[in-house]
Amino acid sequence: MQTNERWVLLLTLLLIVLVVAVDLITDTSQGVILWHILVEGSAGVLALVGILYLLHQQFQLKGALQTERQLSAAWQQESEQWRAQSKAYLAGLSVMIDQQLHAWGLTPSEREVAFFLLKGMSLKGIASLRNTSEKTARVQSTAIYAKSGLNGRSELSAFFLEDLLPETDAGH
Incomplete structure (x- = not known):
């Protein structure tokens, strides 16, 4: 009430x-x-x-x-x-990620899409933020995976974030 x-x-x-x-x-x-x-x-x-x-x-x-x-x-x-x-750690991580994206030879647009993918955004959301079509975002994400040699979003995220998490003992 x-x-x-x-x-x-x-x-x-x-x-x-x-x-x-x-x-x-x-x-x-x-x-x-x-x-x-x-x-x-x-x-x-x-x-x-x-x-x-x-x-x-x-x-x-x-x-x-x-x-x-x-x-x-x-x-x-x-x-x-x-x-x-x-903040300082995250800023450093952001710089390191950007350096790796440069090393893979990604274009500025592909680097921007890669950061959005790492943030967990959908292709539709990325396209909306960048004022492009969802198809463009999909093509750019495919180029990111091809240039990096990774097989999708989860491998892209794992490449950068896996070492940030503490190791777990698989036997326990």
């Missing part, structure tokens, strides 16, 4: 409580029988319970939202710290 809907419901229940309270005061002063007062009083109590429930839910929702905001801020800060700490 959205916040506006909660407030409308809360105000409606509050109005019901007020109307029932006024009616109970009027009925009591006029000597209305006890069961009638108990029934109307029960309706007012139920409306009050509804108000308390909505307020409780609202406070819980605000608390959960605050917790999520704090977690998000912490993750954002951790991400920014990682980027700042690894």
Whole structure:
């Protein structure tokens, strides 16, 4: 339920409580029988319970939202710290990758496509970013694999990234 809907419901229940309270005061002063007062009083109590429930839910929702905001801020800060700490390494890696792409004899367009492939972008996404057709991106990626002697995107990624990951013990 959205916040506006909660407030409308809360105000409606509050109005019901007020109307029932006024009616109970009027009925009591006029000597209305006890069961009638108990029934109307029960309706007012139920409306009050509804108000308390909505307020409780609202406070819980605000608390959960605050917790999520704090977690998000912490993750954002951790991400920014990682980027700042690894920036020099990543810049060096980028230079080294570009040098290898030059060594393979890739054109500037093919080097750009190679970087996008390493970032995990689809051919359609690459074509869109470069304002070319998907067919052009496909032809350029095929040229990259041919010039590098690699058999596709996974081998291209592994060529540059395999040594960045810690070795795993295959027996365990």
